[in-house]
Amino acid sequence: MTSIDDWDKRFPVSEGLRLGIGLLQDACASFTSQLVEPPQPITTEASEAAAVRVNGNVDKPSLGGKLNPQLQHLRASPQLRARRNASLRNLTVLARAASPSLRPAVGGAAELGALGMLNGSSEAEPPLTGGGVMGAMETPAQFLEWYGRVEEAEAAGQDAEALAFASQLRERVSQCSQMLGCVDEISSLLSAMEADYQRVCQQTAGVEAACASLSTQRSRLEGVAGEIGEQLAVYNWLGPITRLLHAPGDRVCEDPEFLPSLSRAEEAMRFIASRVEEAKDSELYLMRFAQCRMRALSLIKMHALRALKALGAFDAKGPAVYVHYRAAAVALGPLLRALQQRATQPTERQVLADVQNAYFAARRAWLRPHIQARLRDIAAEHDAEESGVLERRVGALRDWCAFMMAVCGDESRLYRDFFDGGSEGEAGLLRPFLDAAMTLFHEQVRPLIIHEADVAVLAGLSLTLLTYNRLPPSASEASSAQDEGGEDEGGGDDEDGLDAFYAVVGHVLQDTQHRLAYKAQSYIRAHIGGYRIGPSDTDAMARWVRLCLRLRIADPAQLSALLDVPGDLPPEDAEGLQWTYPPVESCRWLIAQIDGCLDYEVQSGVVDEARTAAKQNLLSTGARFVRDSSIKAESPTTEKDAELMAHLFATHNLAAIEDSTS
Template identity: 25%
Template structure:
């Protein structure tokens, strides 16, 4: 019984346990059911996807078939288009090539029917087509009959160019005929003709780089123009030049200015008219202008080669070089280049004549100049100038030549021969250039005229020779004045004019140095003497042949020597100043004093000098007294002479300073000889040689005083 109950309990408990389990697992069971449902749905979805993929695979296969067919059609279409483009290109090429062959008949027909003329609007296009056809056939010579077509096209082009040239010539001839028929100016007629001719010429000028035929046609047009203009104005230009030459008479400079002004005006008018027809100025037009301007050379050159006066030749050089070439030609080179060439040729002839006459002038009027007594009347001429009244001085001052340089105080010091200012600005009558020695005045006038008329190297050579000849003539005049008057007057005359030369050549902005070439025959002389001594080896066959040695060793040598005119003047001035200083010192001290001091200084035994009879104390005292008296007597005259000749206080003082130093030095030398010669105190007192300070005081009492700085 209990067992059954227990079994029932177990059964009941099992049922309850199942209920409890179900109740507890209900959530999970529900979730599991949901998962099962979702699995079924997914299975159904997969079935649907498989069906869709199958349908898509079918569609893809259909698309591939359709796409393949479409691509095939596209390729075929592209091939057809490519074939079409190629055929079109071939057609165009064939048409283009055929055009180069067919155009000939079309252009020829247009020329024959006068459809194409020089005034036709399609003339420019026809010229371009002809150029293109000719260039094409020349580039494709492998084509059949290419050279034949080149010749035919060129003949057609030549025919067309001939028509253009004929039209230009017709227009120019018509304008020339109208200008001759009327008395008015012919320039308006040609300016009117330029309106119709200029377009034709412009077509030719724009194509000169394409073919030489255009250049030839343009040149022919220019020659036609030049020929017409030459026949129209050439005779009138030559006639006018002849009339100007006749009216000029002996006034060559006026004739030159008038003739040049006329040709400049004609050249400028012709240049302006030419550029109304043509753009570029060529040699054809330049030669035409030169032919017009050549009449200036033809009418003037015979006049130039017979001119003798330097003034006229120099003025002609200035007119041609400064007024014409520099002022006119350089400012309008294009229009006046032809005139400039003729003026340059004429200038060279004038310069050549000027140089020739200058050398003749230097020879006859400077080198061979024979001074008159009035030219050498020094110091009388200077005294006469000092006696002039103020009015006469003013009149002479106004007549000064332009040669005198304003403010030129550049001379060098005479004492050192490198810093002496010989300033002529003080305006002393003695410095008026009319009182200068004629060769000096002529030399400076000649150089001043040549300075701007010839090239600098030529001027340097002329200046070198002119200054050399001038200094030689001044030296000759110095010798004559020294012989007729005194050595001091001669030397002051030379110093005065050398200072003038040096100051007046200072403003010339040129180098006075030139190179001189000479042959040195000293080796030739030595070789000739050796040849005479080697007569036995004259025809020797060995290497020591005397004649061969003479030829090798006796050739003269070429030596270069640089000549400087400025330095030559300075050297001459230095030598003149030194000579004057020496003469002035002897003039103040006395010749006996100088000789005695020089002899005493050369005496070997100075201790026994006082025992010699020619230097006794009494004799030396007499020499000192004589020298002192001579200084007091002659110093004023020396100063007056220096003032009279130099007319410049600075220069007078500079030249006087070494004289003063020499005088003090002479007394100093004597004093030294007295101290070393064994003279007693009584003898020294008897001699009475002044000290340098005393001599300086003596000289200062009557000497020039240095101007204050």
């Protein structure tokens, strides 16, 4: 059998459940105490019958027919039967004492009391009256009747404890039934509470859903209200914008709210234009906002014209002018860029054009005399130098190019400080302005090149212009530029406004190269192909022939070996052997001068022409003169030696020509 402790260990109960069980027990105990009545004294039918017998009120039919079934069961038990036999023996003894001599009835009550003590009762039954016991017991029937009553009284005394316990059990059963009824009622109450809880949960969920729906609707209505407020605010912008644009004074454009007001006016125009049919007087508001926008652009124009006029009044030189303009661009630039971005209609484009024309007019009024004066100053500085013509001309051209390159860059950056550097501004007005400035450079340089006849000076000028000319793009850069587009004819994007500079430098370079090629051809005809041996060359050639004969030089390799090793010959002999035919020397000089100064094809043609002319003059004039001078020398040589000297002379000079072009 499982004890309570083992039961708790096998089936543990949580603290929360223990608390609930305790509360339920307390509630049941309180409820039971109100319902259960205090126990009544144990009364049975047998005890009532015994009481009746003692009092003398005997009702045989009622006693015999109403015995408790539980009492009958107790009578059938062996223990009760043994006690019953003992009682019968006692009664027999008493019967024998009551002999037929009929004792007097004295002591009858005492005997009955003793019988009661023997039967285990705590109190002796009162003596039977109403006929007596012994005195009335005249027949056996009376005795048997008396004996039955005694037996029933004894049985009632013996069954009292069992009957009392049975009565208590019946009371406990009744109490348990009542408690089960209470438990059922509590269970019903809990079920009802659970149903109420579920109903409350459902109602709460419904309320929450309704609240969420109302919140969504509220948010939507707030959004609609905000949108309506924004729409109404757009119409309310007209008053402040109009008051700002019509404020007195010339510095309305300098107000911090000027450009934001212009933007708001344009935003209002777009908003109203998209809802013309939805609002009343939309066309009127649209017209008023358009007037405000045009008024703002006109104010920008007037403010810019006043500022440019004030800048043009500065009588400054050099970089000081740029300082003033850049300082003014800090405040004026945002206004002009705003005007440039909004110049979409013809009227607005005309306003922008007026401002740009005023800007370039102010810049041109200062820049043109400044460029002319600076170009003259540079030329005068180099003319005063104590150097050759080549150094003076090349130095002046180099300084002119550097100056004009800086001017174009400064003007382009200054323009971008005022205006947006878009394609319209650059190609529309800035490029012609820079082209006009570069025209002064072209007018200064071109006469110098046209009147120049020296090949060396022209070659130096060409190299200088090539230095400042834009480099041709590589194959990869050219292909990428073609894919992107926007490339100008010069082969590259306009960087710092140097397109105009590169264009003029390119034109001047072409003129210089043409002039150089022409003068190179004239030099070939005059000094190489048409060269005639003069008296100054006769002594040098005769001396060369004598040295070769004296040193027995028979081939060009031997001559080259003697010339390449210093110290083998006396200085005067080495100087005489190093003499070169003048047309050959002129060819080598010309090729060295024009190297890299012309286009590759033009340069190749000029070089070939110079070499051909040098060879023809060498073979037709130089070699014949050497042969004749060898024969006519003071120490005449044979015809064979003269031919050998002529061949050596021609071969040596031809090798010099080839070396000059390698």
